[in-house]
Amino acid sequence: MTQPTSTARRMALIGHGAIGSEITACLDRLGEAYSLSAVLVRPGRTAPAAVHDLDALIRTAPDVVLECAGHAAALEHCAPLLRAGIDVVLSSVGILADGQVMADMVEAEAAGGGRLLLAAGAVAGLDGLTAAALAGVEAVTYVSYKPPAAWRGTPAQQIIDLDHTEEEVVFFEGTARDAARDYPKNANVAISVALCALGADRTRVRLVSSRRVDDPLGVIEAHGPFGRFHFDILALAAASNPKTSALTAYSLLQCARLDAGLPILLLPGAKAGFATTRA
Template identity: 40%
Template sequence: MRVAVIGYGAIGSFVIEHLKADPSIEVTATFSLPRPETSSIPVVESIGALLATSPDLVVECAGHTSLRDTGEAVLRHGTDLLVASVGALADPALEHTLRTAAAGGGGRLLIPGGALGGIDAVSAAREAGLDSVEYSGRKAPKAWKGTRAEQLIDLASVTRATAFLECDARTAALQFPQNANVVAALALAGLGFEKTRVRLLVDPGADGNNHTFVARGAFGEISASIRSTTLPSNPKTSALAPYSLIQTIKKRAGLILA
């Protein structure tokens, strides 16, 4: 299978290097702005040039703005698009644009579970009768630096796990584009952005990024708790996030059957 990647940052380069180790997958090129100083694969300078490499699948790993700028073109080209920046879909206009492009162009919009487990179970629960979904994300102060959290709480003075935001999933995903992609994935799988409740915490004692959720309904109850180490190059990102992309790609290639 031929795969092209948008973005060559912490996630994009990680995904590319792992895919290159599989002889059944060819990484055709990456489109990244700014252009990386070095790259192990060809670098192109436009989304059109990326699509000209004839990929079977394009993987977006470059953030919300990049998805807004490139996602529609990929889908209207008829190429499947795997999205890392799931939180961008909390923008109703963008979600509508991409779903419309997928319906009209033939390319499929693929949403990975990211760092959060249990997404398939939540999707099944939605069919069986889902009443509530509550998510809690707890990370160390360094994971919240450079985000809106600095306006809501003094990260340097926190001595124990402290919640600084309680809101719906749409608010969390749009206000924390680098931290809340798992929230968006959970919302899309379950009750939607408005009905998914979110609690964000800073914890100086946190070991990695911690995600928990509880879903309740006529089907019963689902609860999950995950602690993931972070990418060395980006403490905001759980290490499971790029591995979720890699697994989805391998499933798409028929290398994983379950």
């Protein structure tokens, strides 16, 4: 087993579902299980280094916590962790479409010194978009293509016939904030894109039911004085949960291992109106 070094970062997890269990399995494969201080799960659930309340997790003194348990858990736990001076890598980025939530995170960071971090690895192009924002970005669009079955259980099934014979049907066009409000389980990438440049109200989103894809395909387009770019991200679904990208767990983990997250509240889009409008 790899031996810990003086610079090893201690990490904890919130949640041990599809994402969390992949992270702990990867740590085992890397020989870095020693870096895991705690995994917060509900009473009655098991996990490596399991704890069942946030105070117990904080007492293990992690340097960084990886949130991988969904919006409700993120809303409950992120601000207290930031106030305790602990960095948080946020998976459920869609919660930040709510202006009050963003304001709470700003206050919590200022009070405790913990950083709220965005793991860019699962969404290619976010680093380039953040750089382009310095030169000036005029327009950003995020398009999410998913097979019809992937949209079942969302408002899409009330808007279109998901047994459609057309190759593609666009059923939503609006802002990233609107997408987060109407499709909260599908909005994390849209809000991540919005944070990196123009904010929730100027970033455009289209959601598409497509028979051309078998797995989720995301497309980011932007243009401005810097030029233009177009990124395609074919995010193969995790074997244990078809609603989760297989790359998400590795993105969160690598962010924590390398201390390479994007500080969310310093991103251009976070200063472009996120905290001014309650979703």
